[in-house]
Amino acid sequence: MADKCHMCLLGLILLCSLLTGTIEVDDNNKFCSSGKNVHLPCKIARSSCTSTSWTYSRQSETVELVYGGKKKNDIERHERLSLGSDCSLNIRNVTKDDYGSYSCQRYVNGQQQGTEERIYLHFLHVSVSPSSTQIRSGSSVTLFCQLYHDQVSCDTLVRAEGVQLIWVNQAGEDLQTDSRYQISPPGHCNSTLTTTLLDEDNNTEWRCLVTQRNEAKTSAAYIVRYSGYNLCMSLK
Template identity: 80%
Template sequence: MAEKCHMCLLGLILFCSLLTGTIEVDDTHEFCSSGGSVRLPCNNALSDCTSTVWTYSRHSKTAELIALGKKKTDTERHERLSLGSDCSLNITKVTKDDYGSYSCQQYVNGQHYGSDARVYLHFLHVSVSPSSSQIRNGSSVTLFCQLYHDQVSCDTLVRADGVQLIWENQAGVSLQTDSRYQISPPGNCYSTLTTTLLDEDHNTEWRCLVTQINQVKTSATYIVRYSDPADSTSETVDFMTDGSLFRVFAAPTVILLQSLCTRAGRKNSHHPKEIEMSTVLQ
């Protein structure tokens, strides 16, 4: 009898919670990188998405994306948004501008109903120094991997949610303990990888991964491509010798020598003679 009363009491509490809209909904963390797609779940959805409102906020600025099941068209990202049959928010061609806090809300008869389902979207990005045009065999390169987040601290992500940034190569082999790479200590939302490039690194792919409790959530990739020296911009130097003006076009592998004959005292106009000579630099 006591057990039946206990079950009835639990049912009554749940029923009252539904009526008063006080059911708590856990926050969700989603991770993405540039160009990908992401689904943001609406964990408080009712049977009909016509009651669903999605809002986005970052740095204390808020925008409404979905209003009672209909997509707003006055936002820059509206073409990349869609509402799923389960009221989830789908974002395609993700950019850095998309990270932030999203909230799925329910409105019944014009009244805010229940607790909001909040989704934190974190964005992973990899950059390189020096610039890609300066990368070549033998040079030192540093990759910067950063997890952008808002309204939740990095300490919370790392310590409470088990988020880590790790590096691996294109074969999926971890670089964390490889002595060739200097990798910053774990425990932050920012990681660097520094190494000296070798000839075989051309077209090599390095990845920065976000893991949460040892499960990969997303990754950002950098592909090493050595710049073609022949594409470098030539510089010109003019000098005079034996009454002629010489112009040298200096490129990394070839010198083009152009002789512009401008002998003093010549009255008749002639097209300048051009001499082109290729010399491989030693």
């Protein structure tokens, strides 16, 4: 009983740290979910940001976001970007479109100085099947958790970076050991949770959590809400 309470407490502390709204950066792989704010530092920047540039790339697309310390006005995400006083790049209200590679460079008289600093932003998303209008208490539901990544393979994230996807309840307890849930085995950048809905599942939250070397990074939640015989879904 004491061990279970200890796990619950750890889970609550873990979830509280994830819900503060801003994701802190500590290495070159960053993790985010919908609606969060992300801070990307530029360690090669100097006291003045007039020589700082930021570019974004995913697959074959490359977009210049900041040049000479000024945001580009002709990019779709312009209003959600800001440059910090330390030349960091801040992204507000992150969406799936933001995952990819971000590079910070210094230019003096049009010439790049030193090497670029690259940060990989990965996006966590949860979806449900069947749709919310088709499921009700007593029916089976499957949640799909996917970590979108680019230019860094899933194998590298899992084996070299120690990344895992874990399903937890609203108390932060790992659902892997609960026989009510069928969860795909860890070790991949996607995971599924399948269960049969109960009457008492109204307003219940299940959360897909990303950890890196056993440290929580971000999460995406699914909340069950009953209205009559229908189930409403909320993702955050």
